[in-house]
Amino acid sequence: MTFETLLEEINGFGPFQIIIITLLVSPRIVIPCHFLLNNFIAAVPPHHCDLSTLDDGEVFSNLTEEQRLAVSIPAGGDGVLKSCEMFAEPQFLLLSNSSSSTDPLTLQCQSGWVYDNSTFTSTLATEWDLVCDRKSLTKTTSTIFFFGVMFGAIAFGYLCDKYGRRNTLLASYIMVIVFGFSSAFADSYILFAILRFFTGFGLAGISINSVVLSIEWVDTGHRSFIGVIGSLAWSVGNMLLAGFAFLVTDWRKLIVTVTAPLGFAVLTWWWIPESARWLLANGNAEKAQIYLDKCATFNKRHKLSRLKVETLSNIEILEKQGKNYTYLHLFRTPKMRQLALLSGIVWYGVASTYYGISLKISGFGLNMYLTHFIYAAIEVPAKLMIYCFLNIFGRRVCQAGTLILTGSCIAVNIFIPQDLWHVRAVIAILGKGLSEASFTTVFLYTTELYPTVIRQNALGYTSFMSRLGVSVAPLILLLEDVWTLLPQIIICSVAIVSGLVSLLLPETLNAALPETIDDVEKSGKNPNISPAEESLDVFLQSKSSTSI
Structure with missing residues (x-):
């Protein structure tokens, strides 16, 4: 018996799951609005x-x-x-x-x-004269923000696995609301930078929680759909940011505008269920039964028997008894250690490549709002394309293919003459779309690779590696002063190498989600059997021998 078996009985993708996805859309739209907010609030007008x-x-x-x-x-x-x-x-x-x-x-x-206030009524630069000798401080706010995201990923990764997805999601909402709104009223640069750090810290919790909570409630066949839908919310938020920034030209009011949707998210949080997978893995079969019954009722299916739920809970907590999972468990056993190292490299490569390209691509000769909107809109077909390919070619091939093709686009542009700007622009945009497709894939792929008992810790660790890549990307672009082509060569190399590394990861297409570390360590003994099925075989064999 596996959790997927229970989901099949109560419908693993029905009205209950659609409600969860809908409730998690508004907070996910807020994430890109804050991640890319510095493009507008820190703009330096003439x-x-x-x-x-x-x-x-x-x-x-x-x-x-x-x-x-x-x-x-x-x-x-x-x-x-x-x-x-x-x-x-x-x-x-x-x-x-x-x-x-x-x-x-x-x-x-x-x-x-x-x-010149014709474009912006007020920005950080005009508020505190962050120009000339102090112009680097506008970029520093973005770096400080992503440091907050980096450390927030580590902290919330641990807290989510220890205290549950639902409670820490609420804590993330409240944290972003408090520090986000407070930053809009900051009266000094230093105070603003501190508040942005903690805003990023809270947003990391929303990012990793909303992804995992969505995927842990759906069946195997719809996991890729959920991953892509969540990723499309990023693109929607990115496009909305262009509209918000165009209509609200004061930096303080713009921060309030992009933070406000979380007020609605807090109200709808009461209808968001805890992950039944997490509850079962932590021995709380009684509460898991409540949420599973709600799922069955919404999906118009028969409720599960108490015996089934308790039996599955006993199986899933067998390994966890007496253990308090931390980040150290990612490296204690051979296969988990290999998985952590490889996925960390892939996440670093995906993030560094995506932001390296995003910061390097020039505009289309349009105003910054329209250019930002077009860049966001370009990501939509890339996400839809990868959704089709994920269930055809598998996660591993898609992850490797998008990264290697992204690196190839950068490499081709190195040899195209500057005067063929239209050809360079098309290839650069193609590369950006592919890099976004690799980002969409890696979120889904990671949640499927790691076991339930430590999945949030794993996402916290990989998110940390991702933010490390984000922080390094601007520094790579500064190497243009040393040699014009050096940033492109480095980003190209990182993309291709991380793509090749992803080929060493196991395939997860149509495989049951691993529940315990033991599932991961036992996987691969029979390539035709999923980790959960292997664990089930061991359990049944032990029961059979006991009966004899």
Whole structure:
């Protein structure tokens, strides 16, 4: 007897499962809105030095705004006025196209900056003057945020396996709401950075919890569908962010706007069930029976007998008795250790490649809102494509294929001349779509590889490796100053190597989810039998020998 057997009796994909998916959509839409929020709230609008210190009240005051800028701010080699420098004194000779025999003295902006507010009413840059010598601080907020996501993945991975998916999901909701709204009212850069760290920390809990809770309630045949639906929620949120940012041009109001949907998520949390798999694996057969009965009622099936549920619970907790699972269990046994190392490399490669490409692809000559929307929309066909292929070619082939093809697209672009920009753009967009397909695959693949008793810890660990890849991606792009092609070569190599590594992972297509570490360690003895079936065989054999 396996959990899949119970699900088949009460319908593993009926109205009950559809309700769960629906309730988890709104929080998953919030995730990309916050992950990519820095593109808008940290945008640096055109700016120049405040010229008030140069106003002598006579000649200068009679000039037009264009003339004041011309005589006060030096121009670069491209003829564009510099953003961070000003003349020590107005150069009126420039109005008559005359030039001085000596270079005029220039200074750093003395009285702050004047910003172009035609696109943004307010951003972090305009709020705290994060420009010129302080411009790196706008990028730092994103790094701090992803550090929060990184450590949140580790923390919530442990808490979810110890205290359950449902309770920690609520804790994640509340944490993001509190720190998300608080960051919108921060009165200093340091306070804002701290609040963004804890917002990212909470979002990590929503990310890993919503995926696992969805997949653990559906049957084997619909796991890929659930994985893709959850991934499509990311694309929807990504596209909505472009619309939100276009309508709300103040950074404080924009943060409130993208955080607000979690209020609805908290209200609907009361209808979200705990994972029956987790309850059974932790010996709580009575509570699991309640949720399984609700599932049967919603799906219009007969309720399961108490004996079946208790029997399955006893089987599943056999290995867990007397154990408190931690991240160390990912590396204590041979096959779990191999699985952790390989999946960690794959997650690092997937994230580093995806964000490396996303940050490198240039726009289409459109405004930033439309460009952001198009980039998000491109991911949708990629996800639908991978959904079709996952059940045809399997998880392992899809994971390896998308990564290797992504690396190939980057490699091809290295040799295409710059003047063939339209060809380069098509290949770059194809690469981005493939990298998103690899991200969609790895979420589903990972939940199927690890056993229930430690699945959340595993997702916490792999999410940590993913955020490590996200943090490194911008640093890789900085190597362009060393050699123009070096970032592309590194990202290409990472994609291909991680793709080859994924070929070493076991296939999980149509296989029952492993419940215990013992299921993983015993897998592979017979390639035609799933881990759960092997465990069942051992159990039945022991019962048979006892009877004899």
